[in-house]
Amino acid sequence: MNTLARASFIGTSRARRVQKNIERAAMAVLILCATVAILTTIGIVFSLLFESLRFFSQVPITDFLFGLNWSPQTAMRSDQVGASGSFGAVPLLAGTFLISAIAMTVAVPFGLLSAIYLSEYASRRARDILKPLLEILAGIPTVVYGFFAALVVAPMIRDAGSGVGLDISSESALAAGAVMGIMIIPFISSLSDDALAAVPDSLRQAGYGLGATQAETIRQVILPAALPGISGGILLAMSRAVGETMIVVMAAGLAANLTANPLAAVTTVTAQIVALLTGDQEFDSAKTLSAFALGLLLFLITLVFNVAALRIVRKYRQQYD
Amino acid sequence: MTDTANRAYGNSEKIAASLAARHRSEKWFRGIGFAAIVAALGFLAFMILSIGSTGYKAFQQTYVQLEINFDADVIDPEGTRDPAVLSRANYQGLVRKALRDMFPDVKSRRDRRSLNDTVSSVGQFELMDMVLADPSLIGTTRTVWLTASDDFDMAMKGSIPLDVPQDERRISDKQISWLDKLNSEGRLESRFNSRFFTSGDSREPEQAGILAALVGTGFSLLVCFAFAFPVGVLSAVYLEMFAPRNRISDIIEININNLAAVPSIVFGLLGLAMLLGVFGMPRSSPLVGGMVLALMTLPTIIVAARASLKAVPPSLRDAALGLGASEMQAVFHHVVPLGAAREC
Numbered sequence: 001m002n003t004l005a006r007a008s009f010i011g012t013s014r015a016r017r018v019q020k021n022i023e024r025a026a027m028a029v030l031i032l033c034a035t036v037a038i039l040t041t042i043g044i045v046f047s048l049l050f051e052s053l054r055f056f057s058q059v060p061i062t063d064f065l066f067g068l069n070w071s072p073q074t075a076m077r078s079d080q081v082g083a084s085g086s087f088g089a090v091p092l093l094a095g096t097f098l099i100s101a102i103a104m105t106v107a108v109p110f111g112l113l114s115a116i117y118l119s120e121y122a123s124r125r126a127r128d129i130l131k132p133l134l135e136i137l138a139g140i141p142t143v144v145y146g147f148f149a150a151l152v153v154a155p156m157i158r159d160a161g162s163g164v165g166l167d168i169s170s171e172s173a174l175a176a177g178a179v180m181g182i183m184i185i186p187f188i189s190s191l192s193d194d195a196l197a198a199v200p201d202s203l204r205q206a207g208y209g210l211g212a213t214q215a216e217t218i219r220q221v222i223l224p225a226a227l228p229g230i231s232g233g234i235l236l237a238m239s240r241a242v243g244e245t246m247i248v249v250m251a252a253g254l255a256a257n258l259t260a261n262p263l264a265a266v267t268t269v270t271a272q273i274v275a276l277l278t279g280d281q282e283f284d285s286a287k288t289l290s291a292f293a294l295g296l297l298l299f300l301i302t303l304v305f306n307v308a309a310l311r312i313v314r315k316y317r318q319q320y321d
Numbered sequence: 322m323t324d325t326a327n328r329a330y331g332n333s334e335k336i337a338a339s340l341a342a343r344h345r346s347e348k349w350f351r352g353i354g355f356a357a358i359v360a361a362l363g364f365l366a367f368m369i370l371s372i373g374s375t376g377y378k379a380f381q382q383t384y385v386q387l388e389i390n391f392d393a394d395v396i397d398p399e400g401t402r403d404p405a406v407l408s409r410a411n412y413q414g415l416v417r418k419a420l421r422d423m424f425p426d427v428k429s430r431r432d433r434r435s436l437n438d439t440v441s442s443v444g445q446f447e448l449m450d451m452v453l454a455d456p457s458l459i460g461t462t463r464t465v466w467l468t469a470s471d472d473f474d475m476a477m478k479g480s481i482p483l484d485v486p487q488d489e490r491r492i493s494d495k496q497i498s499w500l501d502k503l504n505s506e507g508r509l510e511s512r513f514n515s516r517f518f519t520s521g522d523s524r525e526p527e528q529a530g531i532l533a534a535l536v537g538t539g540f541s542l543l544v545c546f547a548f549a550f551p552v553g554v555l556s557a558v559y560l561e562m563f564a565p566r567n568r569i570s571d572i573i574e575i576n577i578n579n580l581a582a583v584p585s586i587v588f589g590l591l592g593l594a595m596l597l598g599v600f601g602m603p604r605s606s607p608l609v610g611g612m613v614l615a616l617m618t619l620p621t622i623i624v625a626a627r628a629s630l631k632a633v634p635p636s637l638r639d640a641a642l643g644l645g646a647s648e649m650q651a652v653f654h655h656v657v658p659l660g661a662a663r664e665c
Contacts, residue, residue, distance in 0.1 A: 023649040030559035033552045037577050037623065040616045044587060047594030110357045117354030130358055137365050144372065152371045182364045189361075213343050215350035236582060243584025270586050277593065295590040299583065306582040310575070 048299060051292035058286045059087045064293055066090065070256035070267075072276060072287045087290050089297060091256040095266030099177040099248060100241035102262055106181025107241075108234060111188025118189070119196040120218055131193075138186040146250030149179035154251055161263065169265040171253035177262065180247050184237050191236065195229025196222060232313035239305035243298060245270040269294050382514035382527060383469040383477040385440055385503060387419040389448065393460040402456050410452075412445035416467065424499060435496055439503075441468040441527045466510065471526035476500055477509060537607055544611025545618060552615075553622030554657075560623070561630045562638075562652045581620035588617045630660040 056064070067088020114134060118127050154175035161168030168174075199222050207217030223230075253265030254275055276291040393400070396410040420436050421427070427436050444467040451465070452458055472491045475481050477500070487494050503509050521533030564570040592613035596602045602609050633656050641651035 019647065023647060026649055026653075027563065030555050030563065033555035034559040034564070034573065035556075036552050036616075037556060037580055037619055038573060040591070040619065041576050041580055043595050044583065044591045047591055047598075048587070051594055110361050113354045113357035114361055117351070117358055121351050121354060130362075133362055133365070134358065137361065140368075144368075148368050148372060151375070152368075182361070182368075185361045185364075213347045215347040216343070218350070239582055240584075243586065245584065245586045270584065273586055273590070277589075292590060292594065295587050299587050302582060302584055302587075303579065306579050310578055 044299065048292055048296040051289055052296045055286060055289035055293045058289070063087060064089055064290075068258055070272070072272075072290055085286065087286065087293075089269070089294065091258040092267060092269045092272055092294065093297075094258055094260070095173065095252070095256070096242055096268040096270070098260060098262065098266055099173050099180065099252060099268055100238060102174060102177025103180035103184055103241045103244075104234070104238060106178050107184035107188050107237060110181075111185045111237075112192050112230065114185065115189040115192035115196060116218060116223075119193050120214065120222070134186050134189060137183065138190075140183075142183065142244065142246040143250070145179050145183050146246040146248075149175050149247055149251035153179055166263065168263045169253065171251065171265040172263050173252065173266045174262040176248050176251040179251065180241055180244055183244075183247070184241060187237050187240065188233055191233025192226070192230045195226040195233065198229060199225045228312050228315065232309040235305050235309035235312070239302040239309070242305070243270065243302050245274065249274050269298050273298075378478050378480070379517060380514050381478070381511045382516065383474040384466040384510045384512055385469045385473070386464060386466050386508040386510070387416065387423070387440070388462060389415055389419050389465045390462045391415070391448075391452065391458045391460060392418075396452060396459050397456075402459075404453060407452055407456065408449055410449070412448040412452075413442075415448060416440050416444050424502075432495060435493060436499065438470050438496070439473055439499065441470045442525060443468050443528050468516075468527055469509070472496075473500060474527055477504075477511065540607035541611040541614060544608055545614040548612060549615035549618045549622055553619050554626045556619075557623045557626035557630060558652060558657060561627045562656065563648070577620045577623055581624065585617055588613050591616070626660070629663045630656060632663055633659045 064087050067086060068090050069086040069088045070091050072085050072087060118131060118134075122130060154170050154172060157172060157175050157178075158168045158170045203221050203225055204217060207221040208214075212220065248268045248271045252268055252271055254267050254271065255265055256267050256272075257264055259266065273291045273294050276287060276294075392415065395414060396412075397403075397406055399406070417433075417437050420439060421433070424436060427433055447467055448465070469477070472481070473496070476483075476492055476497070481490050481492060483490070483497065492500075500509070516528065517530045519532055520528060520530035523529040560570065560573060564573070592609055596609050596612060597604060637655050637659065638651045641655045642648070646654065
């Protein structure tokens, strides 16, 4: 009896030890998985930084940041035409922000008004039908939008322009921006929807109690209360527009023009990265390395937008808790 | 007395008028909101319709009917019926001869060459496959349908404008007259383009298909899923269930939210510099593509998995712990299965 109890005690303690080792190993695996996301960020920062530093050893960083001329060639012979490539990123940034601004002028009114209608006016049934329909727009691959922009919208805008005597490039910023705006509508609408839904009902009731109509309550009470959430959403959408690639590769141009004219062809940071890296490239020419410098620039710009947006949204959440 | 009454009356009239205006603006505001949704859905419908109405033509392919003389002297002069011999024969010549016989008045070299362009270069292989499948065809004359070339196919589909000068379009006036003749004799037919689903890319549009691209997409997705799903779910489990609430887990949280908003092209650059540059993995392989996609989708999976884990009531975990389960057992035997069930 005594020995049996002791044997079983030894047995369970051994089982417990095995169990403990397994759990320790499992925990190690879990921690390892959780660090993958961190490692990815570190990998992004280091690979961009490292390749960019190699680029800046060939092209001064001031030329890159403040140069007004972008024509990325590296000469094979010294007497070649255009032998000295110029790597001024300003026209690319200007093009990127021009297209993003057009996209936001399309997306913000449509997205915000849709969100207001869906969250404040629509009946439950209408909302259950309309919201998923709107979200189809977000589920369409961007390459389809690019195709649509390049083959349908751009010729349409060009023909409309020639109808009224305007000379519009078939790779106009307007076509790419407008289609990008359509893509971003559900993004803005769903983030604004969340912000509007987070406004406490007591504010709504107070507005009605003071005799305001529903529209007045929305405009003067609910929208101001939801504004931080909405502007956070708009910043996130902006970051998305800046980083959008397929639409601009297909519908925007490749010539770097420094212009604010939405009817002209402009190019963007993302479109240039794609153009620089497709095809056969040597890995250490300034031309290839400039893609990483552009990538670093893009990463930093979107990071600023994202951090600002997340901070605004976070601060706003605490307000009503 | 009457004065104040009058003033009150005037006020209420003013209020009534302003009320009407306020109700009008209410209606307007509501209408604008509805119009915004309708417009957004209108864009969607327009996009789907315009792509659908342009794209559906790719599912059709024009075929040309020819009288092919499977000449034994050309295909198998020795009469061996050896597949190696049969597959080396000049089937292109058979196609050309059939076309020549059909249009005997086409004489000049240039015209003949453009006549030969009626049939796709895949036509000779279609004939070869027929002969290999049924050698008894040799020596007979049969009516055969062959794939038309891309230019003729586009002309048949109405995608080549015929009212512009000859040198501004892909097919010449002569070719159009041959096309019309073939068409009036019932020798042109539009069929379902099954080759579109069974072949890879090609320089000849009529022979191109999406199979290779589809397989590549499938492989990339497979790699992506095999990597991102377990890593994403396990890191969600760690962050939601085990991670101590401190600065480090705060940083991880912010990091994941930021990573979710990093542009996809930056992930591409990471793949180029790290996976191809540092680790020397093979270029253009679905392995590299899938891994980069996995890193890109990881934050989304983590956020979604955390949300569904958070939705499992903590009482379940407490109950399991109370019954003597270890932390690990409580999480993996009770919380994770329930969270997974919620997700599906």
